[in-house]
Amino acid sequence: MKIKRHNLSIRFVHWFTAMSILVLFFSGFGQMPIYKRYFVDQLPGMGWSSDFYITLNLHYYAAIVLIFVSIYYLTYLIGTRKIDVLPRKGDFKESIQIFAAMVGLAEEPENDKYLAEQRLAFAVTAFTILALILTGILKVYKNLPGVEFSAGTVFWLAMIHNIFTVILLFSIIVHLLAFLLKDNRPLVASMFTGVIGQEYIMRRHTKWWEKMQNNAGEEVVPASMADGMEKPVASTLETGGQSIPDAILEEAAGGITPDAAGNELAGESRLAAGPDEAAGEIAADESPTGKAADQVNTCAEGEA
Numbered sequence: 001m002k003i004k005r006h007n008l009s010i011r012f013v014h015w016f017t018a019m020s021i022l023v024l025f026f027s028g029f030g031q032m033p034i035y036k037r038y039f040v041d042q043l044p045g046m047g048w049s050s051d052f053y054i055t056l057n058l059h060y061y062a063a064i065v066l067i068f069v070s071i072y073y074l075t076y077l078i079g080t081r082k083i084d085v086l087p088r089k090g091d092f093k094e095s096i097q098i099f100a101a102m103v104g105l106a107e108e109p110e111n112d113k114y115l116a117e118q119r120l121a122f123a124v125t126a127f128t129i130l131a132l133i134l135t136g137i138l139k140v141y142k143n144l145p146g147v148e149f150s151a152g153t154v155f156w157l158a159m160i161h162n163i164f165t166v167i168l169l170f171s172i173i174v175h176l177l178a179f180l181l182k183d184n185r186p187l188v189a190s191m192f193t194g195v196i197g198q199e200y201i202m203r204r205h206t207k208w209w210e211k212m213q214n215n216a217g218e219e220v221v222p223a224s225m226a227d228g229m230e231k232p233v234a235s236t237l238e239t240g241g242q243s244i245p246d247a248i249l250e251e252a253a254g255g256i257t258p259d260a261a262g263n264e265l266a267g268e269s270r271l272a273a274g275p276d277e278a279a280g281e282i283a284a285d286e287s288p289t290g291k292a293a294d295q296v297n298t299c300a301e302g303e304a
Helices: 008-030 052-080 091-102 114-143 149-179 188-192 196-204 204-213 244-253 256-272 275-285 291-304
Strands: 003-004 195-197 238-240 243-244
Touching: 003 196, 003 256, 008 052, 008 149, 008 188, 052 114, 091 114, 114 149, 195 196, 196 204
Parallel strands: none
Antiparallel strands: 003 195, 238 243
16 A cells, blocks of 8 residues: 655756756856866766856756745645644754664654754755855846946855755755665655655654544555545544555445445355255344344255
């Protein structure tokens, strides 16, 4: 059973943010300039990389994409109120416990949809991107006709922008290295497909699993339906340790509810088994004494 972890909006934000930041890094370093100094522009197809105006315009276009995605995501958070990725009280202490569990010094705490360390990393990344956007806008504004900044202001704008660039680069490196850990690897595929295995959630995201059991609005869908389904399943039926949507069982039973389907199938199996076996099953379901036993014996004798 696969469960929806990231909807299309979240995946859109993630990948467009990643691509725009990648372009911003490349074009930003190209303006230092380092690509001509270290012969990057001598590589096949990279001759344009040492052209200041090309990398400058590329930097502007990527910045526009990043600003758009940031505004879109902020609107999404406010509109949907899905703020489970935001930091909470005690996340720092819980993150230390998670890191200790990775080296066998402690037990990993019960986790929600996002681990404490993921919520803290999100806050750092979001604040860093905000700082880069604000300082970047001011750096562009100072180039407009009639706008003059003091030399000190220009210097500190550049320094702050560069410092947060290094912070963002470091956070991305840590983010990628985290997936070298075996427990984190299933999360990589979920950012492409949007779904993740139920067993993984039950083992590592127990708080999230409990919320899904108590919340009729959570999306619990088979892997074959996960990509096309956006509406939540109203309720689930626990069968064999797995959560199976009632709606799917109803459809398989031809519109009959799971309980009714089960009773009907049980009745059919008794009839198909023959009179003697049917009598035995009825006797097992009911009390073997009194009126029920007499009815079973009479039925068996009549058939014989």
